[in-house]
Amino acid sequence: MANPTRSDPVLRKLAQPLALTRAGLLAEQALRAFWPLMTVAMAALAALMLGLQDHLPIELVWGGFVIGVLGLIVTFALGIRRFQWPTRTDALARLDATLPGRPIAAILDRQAIGAGDADSVALWQAHQARMAQRAAGARPARPDLRLAPRDPYALRYVALLALLVALLFGSVWRVGTVAGMVPGGGTGLASGPTWEGWIEPPRYTGKPTLYLSDLNKPDLSVPESSRIILRFYGEVGALTLAETVSGRTGEDAAIPSAADPQQEFTVERDGELRISGPGGRKWSIDVIKDIPPEIAVAGPASAEASGEMTLPFSASDDYGVTGGQAVIALDLEMIDRRFGLIPDPEPRENITVPLPLPITGDRAEFGETLVENFSQHPWANLPVTITLTANDAAGHVTATAPFATPLPARRFFDPMAAAVIEQRRDLLWSQANAPRVAQILRAVSHRPEDIFRSQTTYLRLRVILRRLETFTHHGLDKAHRDEIAAALWDLAVLLEEGDLGDALERLRRAQERLSEAMKNGASDQEIADLMQELRDATQDYLRQLAQQQPQEGDEQQNAENSIQMGQDDLQRMMDRIQELMEQGRMAEAQQALQELQQMMDNMRVTQGQGGPSEGQQAMEGLAETLREQQGLSDQAFRDLQDRFGPNGAPGRDGQQDQEQTLADRQRALRDELARQQGQLPAQGSPEGDAAGRALERAGRAMDDAETALREDDYAGAIDRQSEAMEALREGMRDLGEALAQNRRTQPGEGETGAGSRRADGRDPLGRETGQRGSVGTDQGLLQGEDIYRRARELLDEIRRRSGEGERSKTERDYLQRLLERF
Incomplete structure (x- = not known):
């Protein structure tokens, strides 16, 4: 490239990009030459601003000072040596290198x-x-400012980070403290002694730290328990502290000297803070007291139908509530000490549960609801006092005045279930009630056919009663007492809810529960839930009536019309009952409920000749046994999950009681299966014998499951229970085939009849072939006493499938057409 001159026309056009390129080269050279100097300077300044010199021995400080000065001198000398001032020719070359074909060099060349x-x-x-x-399109060349090859350990970034930390948490004033370390510097400082100080409020307040040197106003308001830190620099004694905010007295031996270079104390009361000496300051400090939290009950305690207690409350605090709890104590003076409550109760600790707090949002003022289920606690539905407490970060605790209320819990409306729960309460009240509880349970179960709806509940009660009497005879301890209490609770729940597979039974049970609730003064929520249960049970019963009507001619039409009329009347009556209850007119509501029961009794229809057959009863019994076994298996699996604590260690507390209860239930179910085996129909046929063998396998698996439960082998018990359920299903299939075979072999239904029909030109289903390919018959496809039952089962299955949303629209439309036709 020829020597460029400013008079070149091309260079005059490139003056601006050329100047910018040259400036970039200058920055590039300066950064490459002096980055070590900047690194050392930033590191030294960060150390001084953070006050490291105040915490290190004087020897180390002086050593570091010498090293720092030498580092600055050496890096500055190296930077001067490496630095090269960029020339105009260098800038042209760099700019020309960014263009294709180097046009600037070509322009400056001569032919x-x-x-x-x-x-x-x-x-x-x-x-x-x-x-x-x-060349006219030239743009300024970017400088190469990368230093990674020259600083592989990124020391410049480390020094920069230290400087930023010092700027945030340090002080520029601390740099001047180095001068006081120079020999004679304490007396030769131009500004004299210096100081600095901070006021740090408690973290939970969320308020920032105050730097006293920057505060010019004499009056300060700080939160209670704020920490004050002061540091005096210079000659000891030149600056002194006087304060009346910490509450420290002269008798306290821990008080440091007023001239101590470092002072630290906590603000506890209003007062004055004064630094005496050159440059001293004075402040009047007003303490912002930490207000204790406030908590109050926002509504009455109530229980849902499931037994969950709900207790609304509100809480507030100036800086936020950090926790709280509800303490429930038995109100012994308010208890009616009769019957099983006559003995003194066994000592029990108060119930303590933590209060729920908002997961997100401000906790300074909020409302929440405590939701707990105390239905199985011995104090359920007994008078108690509930005390709510709230605490804040400052350690203040506030408690509400104890308020009396019955402990909300589940209520049982079935008379037998209520009796069982009452005896369970008496047993938990005092072990001395055990003989009395056994006597009452034996008395109320004297005539089981008049009380129990299923043999399962009666068998469970007998097992519980036998174990209670045995334990009482040999000395009832706490573990056995808790075992019996758990078994009584399960029995009461089964008696209350039951296994109501029949719609009419569900309806009667719903009517009884609602009637008992109105008599016993149940809450509005409980009555509303029971009213909804009655509505649902009524709908199920009406659907069952519709399915059980005769399927022919005018009788079907008349029956459907009567049912439709009854359904409208029932809905109006239930609306009237609910309206009366909402108005508090319980006596009239009770009378209307009785009229509803009479109306439902009048709606019964004849369901064919005779009751259910022996085979149908056997199938229903096996189905009940299968459901019971499924419930036991589910309970065993849940207990197996609960056996391990958070660290994987087995949690054995209360496990033995549950094992005994499940084992006894398994034994009772095995006895029930043995009874059903003895009454199994269709014995002697291949299918009937196969059903018997399957039930024997189920019985052996139940025995093995009981043994596994008593040996604490939950996994093995679940496997055996699965085998029992599979064998029960197989036995039910074989029994169904046996019953179907018996129906097929009835007179007129055997192979001879079918063969003769086919010989007469009928199809395999017994239908006559008609004209134009149509088929028909004047006889039913099914014969015998189960014709209507089978028809109802098919119609019910079509209804069930038409209501399944996961099926395709085409299939559901087809099923709906079937329902409309039949």
């Missing part, structure tokens, strides 16, 4: 040969014109 040839000169001028056009 060496052919200057006398006109064609050669013209070609050279054309080339120069193209290069000038290309």
Whole structure:
């Protein structure tokens, strides 16, 4: 490249990008040459601003000072040596390198040969014109500021981070403290002694730290328990502290000297803070007291139908509530000490549960609801006192005045279930009630056929009663007492809810529960839940009536009309009952409920000749046994999950009681299966014998499951229970085939009849072939006493499938057409 001059026309056009490129080269050279100097300077300044010199021995401080000064001198010398001032030629070369074909160099070149040839000169001028056009689009070249190859350990970033930390948490004033370490510096400082100080409020307040040197106002308001930190620099004794905010007295031996270079104390009361000496200051401090939290009950305690207690409350605090709890104590003076409550109760600790707090949002003021289920606690539905407490971060605790209320819990409306729960309460009240509880349970179960709806509940009660009497005879301890209590609770729940597979039974049970609730003064929520249960049970019963009507001619139409009329009347009556209850007119509501029961009794229809067959009863019994076994298996699996604590260690508390209860239930179910085996119909046929063998396998699996439960082998018990359920299903299939075979072999239904029909030109289903390919018959496809039952089962299955939303729309439309036709 020829030597460029400013008079070149091309260079005049490139003046701005050329100047910017040269400035970039200057920054590039300066950064490469002096980055070590900047690194050392930032590190030394960060150390001084953080006050490291105040915490290190004087020898180390002086050593570090010498090293720092030498580092600055060496890095500055190396930077001067490496630095090269960029020339205009360097800038042109860098700018030209960014353009394709280096047009600037081509423009500045001169024609060496052919200057006398006109064609050669013209070609050279054309080339120069193209290069000038290309150079006109030049942009400033970016400088190369990367230092990673020269600083592989990123020391410059470490020093920069330290400087930023010092700027945030340090002080520039601390740099001047180095001068006090110079010999004679304590007396030769131009500004004299210095100080600095901070006021740090408690973290839970969320308020910032105050730097006293920057506060010019004499009056300060700070939160209670704020920490004050002061540091005096210079000659000891030149600055002294006087304060009346900490509450420290002269008798306290821990009080440091007023001239101590470092002072630290906590603000506890209003007072004055004064620094005496050169540059001293004075403040009047007003303490912002931490207000204790407030908590109050926002509504009455109530219980849902499931037994969950709900207790609304509200709480507030100036800086936020950090926790709270509800303490429930038995109100012994308010208890009616009769019957099983006559003995003194066994000592029990108060119930303590934590209060729920908002997961997100402000806890300074909020409302929440405590939801707990105390239905199985011995104090359920007994008078108690509930005390709510709230605490804040400052350690203040506030408690509400104890308020009396019956402990909300589940209520049992079935008389037998209520009796069982009452005896369970008496047993938990005092072990001395055990003989009395056994006597009452034996008395109320004297005539089981008049009380119990299923043999399962009666068998469970007998097992519980036998174990209670045995334990009482040998000395009832707490573990056995808790075992019996758990078994009584399960029995009461089964008696209350039952296994109501029949719609009419569900309806009667719903009516009884609602009637008992109105008599016993149940809560509005409980009555509303029971009313909804009655509505649902009524709908199920009406659907069952519709399915059980005769399927022919005018009788079907008349029956459907009567049912529709009854359904409208029932809905109006239930609306009237609910309206009376909402108005508090319980006597009239009770009378209307009795009228509803009479109306439902009048709606019964004849369901064919005779009751259910022996085979149907056997199938229903096996189905009940299968459901019971499924429930036992589910309970065993849940207990197996609960056996392990958070660290994987087995949690054995209360496990033995549950094992005994499940084992006894398994034994009772095995006895029930043995009874059903003895009454199994269709014995002697291949299918009937196969059903018997399957039930024997189920019985053996139940025995093994009981043994596994008593040996604390939950996994093995679940496996055996699965085998029992599979065997029960197989036995039910075999029994169904046996019953179907018996129906097929009835007179007129055997192979001979079918063969004769086919010989008469009928199809395999017994239908006559008609004209144009149509088929028909004047006989039913099914014969015998189960024809209507089978028809109802098919119609019910069609209804069930038509209501399944996961089926395709085409299939559901087809099923709906079947329902409309039949």
